Amino acid sequence: MNAPEPSRPPRLTSLSHGGGCGCKIAPGVLSEILRSMPSTLPVPPQLMVGIETADDAAVYRLNDEQALIATTDFFMPIVDDPYDFGRIAATNAISDVYAMGGTPILALGIVGMPINVLPLETIGRILEGGQSVCAAAGIPIAGGHTIDSVEPIYGLVVLGLAPPSRIKRNADAKPGDVLLLGKPLGVGVLSAALKKEQLDAQGYRRMIDSTTKLNTPGAELAALEGVHALTDVTGFGLAGHSLEVxxxxxxxxxxxxxxxPLIEGVRELAAQGFVTGASGRNWTSYGADVRLPEGFAVEDRALLTDPQTSGxxxxxxxxxxxxxxLAVFRRHGFASAALIGEVVAGAAVLEVV
Known part of the structure; x- marks a missing residue:
């Protein structure tokens, strides 16, 4: 009598109801939650950036030469490979420091795992993936916290430093500015195709290449006199983060x-219906403030609101x-970086032409 074959561990994406930055609370719902919070908390004068403009990280001025950047980001699996999941989550979390114009200095791990469902080896590979990215960024994971949770969750708290004069908020764009985007869009579309097992090996490689590329130009960009505002495009899509600006x-x-710029093949996938639920929720939350040209294709609107993980x-x-x-982006290997628009005087809306 043959021994029964050992059961295979479940796909990581099958354990999560939403993956990557696509599992963010929709911006409209988040606004309602935050609106109900009391506004009586103390705000020290050293707090340079708080929650007032939905920026990428908090910033606390330590002295005339140093400001401390603090952020956290974590989510559920966007891919099934545990090592890749760890890499993506860590890259995404560290990005917030770069988006403020800072240099990361250390991280803390945030780990929630269904211990009785996932093999310990799988969990270990997730953590190894995160450690590999932190090593590439030149920072240690100096501690953290773990819980036994129903869905797998991984991410980081990340601390960074920057001169106070080089902190770049998302709120300081000026009329006459131009807008440049460092990475192509389409990660959410690729993740939707992956979850339905319709993403080929080339599409998967493009997805991993984008989501594990650290946004290292941030600190160098912040040092340029002509740069006024910085942010990164994540769960609210290009439309949502442009509206914040x-x-x-x-x-x-x-x-x-x-x-x-779009990741190769994503427009065709979006036209076939491979779109995340977060894309629709994003549009419902802020679509009233977006002006689209007549005849704008459905798949293009989906890409405009597509949640970007590690965007x-x-x-x-x-x-x-x-x-x-653009030269800074090119030096750091961002070949798809492009000038995509401008900031003009007028109502606080996004206009797509």
Whole structure:
């Protein structure tokens, strides 16, 4: 009598109801939650950036030379390979420090795992993936916290430093600025195809290459005099994070859609219906403040609101600084970085042309 074959561990994505930055609470719902919070908490004068503009991280001024950047990011699996999941989650968390113009200095691990469902080896590979990215960023994982949870969750708390004068908020764009995007869009579309087992090996490789590329240009960009605002494009999509820039500056952000870089093949996948639920929730939350051209394709709107896990830096800078910004991106290996729009005087809306 043959011995029964050992059972295979479940796919990581089968254990999560939403993966990557696509499992963020929708922006409209989040606004309602935050609106109900009391506003009586103390705000020390050293707090340079708090929750007021939905920025990427908190920033606390230590002295005239140093400001401390603090952020946290964690989510459920967006891929089934545990090592890749750990790499993606860590890259995404560290990105918030780069998006403020800082340099990361250390991380703490956030780990929630269904201990009775996943093999310990799988959990270990997730942590190894995160450690490999922190090593590439030159920082230690100096501690953390673990819990036994129903769905697998992994991420980091990340601390960084920057000179106070080089902190870049998402709210400081100026009329006349141009907008540049560091990475192509489409991670959410690829993740939707992967979850339905319809993503080929090339598509998976493109997804991993994008989501594990550290946004290292951030600190160098922040040092450029012509750079006024920085953020990264994550769960709320290009539209949502562009609107944060528009609202912070009290200006219109105008995006020229044909200039926006897309990961190869994602428009075709979106046209076939491989779109995350988060994309629709994003549109419901902020679509009233987005002006689309007549005949704008459904798949293009899906990509405009597509949740990006570990997405690219969005830079608002003077027109004169644009070539230098692109040169920084190129030096760091961001071949798809492109000028995609501008900031103009007007209502705080996103206008797509």
């Amino acid at each position: 528009a609202r912070g500056a009290g200006c219109t952000v105008r995006v020229e859609w044909k200039r926006v 690219g830096l969005l830079v608002s800078c003077s027109r004169e600084a644009a070539e230098e910004v």
